[in-house]
Amino acid sequence: MSDAVDLKRRRLLQLVALAPFAWQARRWVVRPPDAFAQTLPDDPTIVPTLEAFADTLIPGEKRSSDDRAIAGAAAGPGAVQAGALDLMNFPPVGVAPALPGFAAGLNAHAVQYAATNGIALDPTVPPFVALAFGDRTALLVEILDGSGPDELAYFALAALAFLAYHTAGHLPLVDAVRSGHPGLAAIGFPQPQADGLWHYSDFSYRRALATRHPETSKRGNPP
Amino acid sequence: MSETADVVVIGTGFGGSIPGYYLAAGGARVVMLERGPRLAAEDFAQTFEIGVYTRIVDYIRGTGVDVTAGNCVGGSSVIYFAASLRAPTFVFERMGTLGRRLWPAAISRQTLDPWYRRVEKILPVAQQRWKDVAYAGGVWAAACNRAGHTCNPVPVAVDLKRCTNCNFMVHGCRFDAKRSMLLNYIPAAEACGAEIRPLHEVQAIRPADTPGYRYAVDYLQLDPTDYRVAVGGGTIDARLVIVAAGAMGTPVILQRSATYLGAMPSAVGRYFSPNGDHVTTAVLDEAKVRDLLGLERAPGVGYDAHHIGRPIGTMTYDPLVASAPEFSRFSLQQIYFPPIVNILLDDRVDGPPSWFGVDKRTVTSRWRSWLSVLAMTEDANEGVFGTPPPTGNFVRLSPAASLGQLTFDRAPQTQSGFDAADALTRSIVERDGLARHHLWAAPPNGSAPPNVQSAHPLASCRIGDDPDTSACDDRHELRGHPGIFVTDASAVPTSLCVNPSLTIAALAERASAFLLLRAAEYGVNVATSVRLPGRTASSRASRCEHPA
Ligand SMILES: Cc1cc2nc3c(=O)[nH]c(=O)nc-3n(C[C@H](O)[C@H](O)[C@H](O)COP(=O)(O)OP(=O)(O)OC[C@H]3O[C@@H](n4cnc5c(N)ncnc54)[C@H](O)[C@@H]3O)c2cc1C
Numbered sequence: 001m002s003d004a005v006d007l008k009r010r011r012l013l014q015l016v017a018l019a020p021f022a023w024q025a026r027r028w029v030v031r032p033p034d035a036f037a038q039t040l041p042d043d044p045t046i047v048p049t050l051e052a053f054a055d056t057l058i059p060g061e062k063r064s065s066d067d068r069a070i071a072g073a074a075a076g077p078g079a080v081q082a083g084a085l086d087l088m089n090f091p092p093v094g095v096a097p098a099l100p101g102f103a104a105g106l107n108a109h110a111v112q113y114a115a116t117n118g119i120a121l122d123p124t125v126p127p128f129v130a131l132a133f134g135d136r137t138a139l140l141v142e143i144l145d146g147s148g149p150d151e152l153a154y155f156a157l158a159a160l161a162f163l164a165y166h167t168a169g170h171l172p173l174v175d176a177v178r179s180g181h182p183g184l185a186a187i188g189f190p191q192p193q194a195d196g197l198w199h200y201s202d203f204s205y206r207r208a209l210a211t212r213h214p215e216t217s218k219r220g221n222p223p
Numbered sequence: 224m225s226e227t228a229d230v231v232v233i234g235t236g237f238g239g240s241i242p243g244y245y246l247a248a249g250g251a252r253v254v255m256l257e258r259g260p261r262l263a264a265e266d267f268a269q270t271f272e273i274g275v276y277t278r279i280v281d282y283i284r285g286t287g288v289d290v291t292a293g294n295c296v297g298g299s300s301v302i303y304f305a306a307s308l309r310a311p312t313f314v315f316e317r318m319g320t321l322g323r324r325l326w327p328a329a330i331s332r333q334t335l336d337p338w339y340r341r342v343e344k345i346l347p348v349a350q351q352r353w354k355d356v357a358y359a360g361g362v363w364a365a366a367c368n369r370a371g372h373t374c375n376p377v378p379v380a381v382d383l384k385r386c387t388n389c390n391f392m393v394h395g396c397r398f399d400a401k402r403s404m405l406l407n408y409i410p411a412a413e414a415c416g417a418e419i420r421p422l423h424e425v426q427a428i429r430p431a432d433t434p435g436y437r438y439a440v441d442y443l444q445l446d447p448t449d450y451r452v453a454v455g456g457g458t459i460d461a462r463l464v465i466v467a468a469g470a471m472g473t474p475v476i477l478q479r480s481a482t483y484l485g486a487m488p489s490a491v492g493r494y495f496s497p498n499g500d501h502v503t504t505a506v507l508d509e510a511k512v513r514d515l516l517g518l519e520r521a522p523g524v525g526y527d528a529h530h531i532g533r534p535i536g537t538m539t540y541d542p543l544v545a546s547a548p549e550f551s552r553f554s555l556q557q558i559y560f561p562p563i564v565n566i567l568l569d570d571r572v573d574g575p576p577s578w579f580g581v582d583k584r585t586v587t588s589r590w591r592s593w594l595s596v597l598a599m600t601e602d603a604n605e606g607v608f609g610t611p612p613p614t615g616n617f618v619r620l621s622p623a624a625s626l627g628q629l630t631f632d633r634a635p636q637t638q639s640g641f642d643a644a645d646a647l648t649r650s651i652v653e654r655d656g657l658a659r660h661h662l663w664a665a666p667p668n669g670s671a672p673p674n675v676q677s678a679h680p681l682a683s684c685r686i687g688d689d690p691d692t693s694a695c696d697d698r699h700e701l702r703g704h705p706g707i708f709v710t711d712a713s714a715v716p717t718s719l720c721v722n723p724s725l726t727i728a729a730l731a732e733r734a735s736a737f738l739l740l741r742a743a744e745y746g747v748n749v750a751t752s753v754r755l756p757g758r759t760a761s762s763r764a765s766r767c768e769h770p771a
Contacts, residue, residue, distance in 0.1 A: 059580065092273045094449075147671070166563070173272065186588055187587050204355065205353075207353055210368035211373050213541065216540070219309070221308055221378070
């Protein structure tokens with residue numbers, strides 16, 4: 001084989017070997033940064049639908065007598081008052097662009113649920129909002145506890161309602177606790193010390209409360 | 224021309240930092256590539272704001288299992304709870320479902336003990352006395368005692384004098400009390416010239432282009448504000464590659480590399496173990512804490528202290544009975560999780576919904592009376608990784624929330640361990656109505672059980688003697704790919720019945736001794752015997768060898 005032919009062959013082999021590197025060629029563009037849109041499109045059905053969703057997960061009292069999104073199934077503030085929608089729209093979370101789709105999906109599920117169960121929906125509010133609390137709950141059990149294709153996405157959305165209520169995920173914790181964030185207050189999350197940090201000098205009963213395993217090693221390990 | 228290094232280390236957790244130190248101290252040119260950012264005490268904040276702790280914590284949802292892991296220089300050691308335990312002797316003799324010993328013949332508790340001792344000294348590990356045990360650990364100990372069980376304070380890699388009992392360990396320790404890799408092996412490695420590059424996510428290993436070098440390591444540089452976006456990339460040619468991207472990362476990198484390096488051992492990405500982790504929660508009756516256990520932390524207050532302390536205080540070793548059949552042995556450890564996980568608890572009221580709604584809200588209103596218990600059981604290594612994603616280890620959906628390719632189809636043996644652990648936990652906490660015992664119900668899976676929640680992923684590229692069921696030999700070298708080593712949690716063959724970090728570290732210490740020898744054989748100019756890392760800046764520098 002002449003050197004030229006050999007070179008050609010080697011070049012070809014190199015090219016073949018390179019083919020699997022396709023993932024490197026488009027390496028810089030993994031995702032366009034469009035998920036940072038902050039405001040919801042101007043659709044009046046989205047906010048109440050997502051509020052009703054959050055309120056079904058962690059129910060609370062109505063904000064006013066004509067509040068339709070919150071069903072009023074429990075006393076005290078629920079996920080909505082705790083900032084569920086603020087967290088859904090919180091830029092670092094990056095799900096804002098998906099919210100209209102979630103709301104539309106919930107309403108489509110609600111229409112189907114109403115039809116199956118012979119429920120007449122009030123046409124002046126979004127279909128999911130038109131459902132009574134018990135029906136909202138039953139529908140979310142179907143959507144969230146099933147193994148349908150959307151279950152994972154809706155569970156992620158549900159997690160945001162929980163993180164808003166239980167952790168104030170859209171706020172600095174010190175500010176949230178000090179300003180009486182309703183979810184943190186409801187679970188009894190403690191106030192920080194005067195320096196704005198959490199730390200405890202009293203933390204222990206300071207006495208032996210059980211016998212150690214008889215075969216515990218010198219360094220405190222199981223045998 | 225590619226950049227070159229003697230050794231590229233992928234990942235900076237226990238598995239990466241430990242060999243990184245020894246090789247650098249031996250005189251090798253070491254570059255450590257770390258996917259996450261580099262943060263220190265002053266960056267760690269006590270807040271649940273998304274975008275803060277989510278910079279360093281990953282929650283990866285798989286099928287049948289969800290895993291929490293660290294994403295920063297120092298790896299999971301930065302966010303972990305620092306319980307530092309040697310695995311029981313019987314663990315090394317486990318047969319699993321294969322019917323023969325799963326650990327390499329060279330490794331037993333006895334042969335690992337000297338390496339455990341080294342790690343305990345270097346981190347270092349402290350012995351908690353009863354006065355160091357926080358209220359939650361105290362209640363668990365008293366409840367065990369009242370039910371006729373022993374209970375031990377847990378050894379922890381924490382500087383107890385510095386610890387403020389703030390219970391924000393998963394955020395990284397802003398008081399520098401937690402003895403993570405950031406305070407021992409990593410500064411020691413850097414003192415000897417190791418270079419750490421944060422926000423460098425390794426994608427694959429290929430044959431090197433540079434003569435004299437075996438492997439090329441390809442990486443992407445990630446945008447510090449959004450890890451889904453890559454801002455650059457490159458390649459380093461190395462004589463030796465240490466893969467220590469954690470049990471969720473190492474198998475994925477190796478699977479992807481098969482395209483370039485040729486077939487991987489079949490155990491790469493198989494036999495994953497969540498360390499048999501199984502968490503449940505007791506909701507205590509405060510009056511009974513006083514009346515039955517005789518505990519009062521303030522006048523009239525029995526407990527009301529879920530939020531105070533270090534996450535892990537006490538555990539019972541009683542069910543770790545060596546002679547009991549495999550899959551029936553476990554430990555039960557008191558543990559605290561921040562309210563990030565509150566979604567998971569079952570309301571324990573009949574009928575759906577189990578994890579949301581009015582009843583769930585009522586249970587969470589008693590959060591300060593919660594006491595969680597982590598059972599670490601013997602699982603059946605049934606986890607399997609699917610096809611790798613285009614880049615990275617999993618698909619990032621939003622900060623800290625990712626979808627993995629891992630499937631854990633829970634085996635009956637694993638379930639029987641969970642059931643036994645639940646029965647014992649329940650009998651301890653529900654005795655005379657001390658508490659109500661709640662399982663974790665979310666995330667839901669239709670009729671299948673909810674996903675296993677694990678912070679202890681293991682075994683996805685395990686060491687062993689049998690080439691069919693282990694990816695690496697007993698010296699951690701990847702079968703069929705000389706010069707590639709796996710030294711992290713993925714090398715651990717089985718679940719351990721205790722928290723795994725000390726075992727991961729002891730194995731990495733042991734592997735480092737072989738690595739130095741191997742590096743010399745593969746042409747790296749390195750001393751084959753190196754001193755332990757020093758504690759101070761000057762002692763660290765003085766321990767670095769500079770071979771001619
Ligand atoms: C919340 C929590 C609490 C825990 N508490 C305890 C405890 O009390 N006791 C105990 O023993 N264990 C505990 N663990 C488990 C323990 O932290 C881990 O088992 C251990 O740290 C794993 O070490 P590793 O080196 O295998 O992996 P890791 O420490 O996870 O390190 C892997 C590193 O590789 C990086 N990486 C991943 N992929 C890539 C890539 N493609 N390119 C470059 N870098 C990459 C990661 O970002 C990470 O830094 C806890 C874990 C968690 C999450």
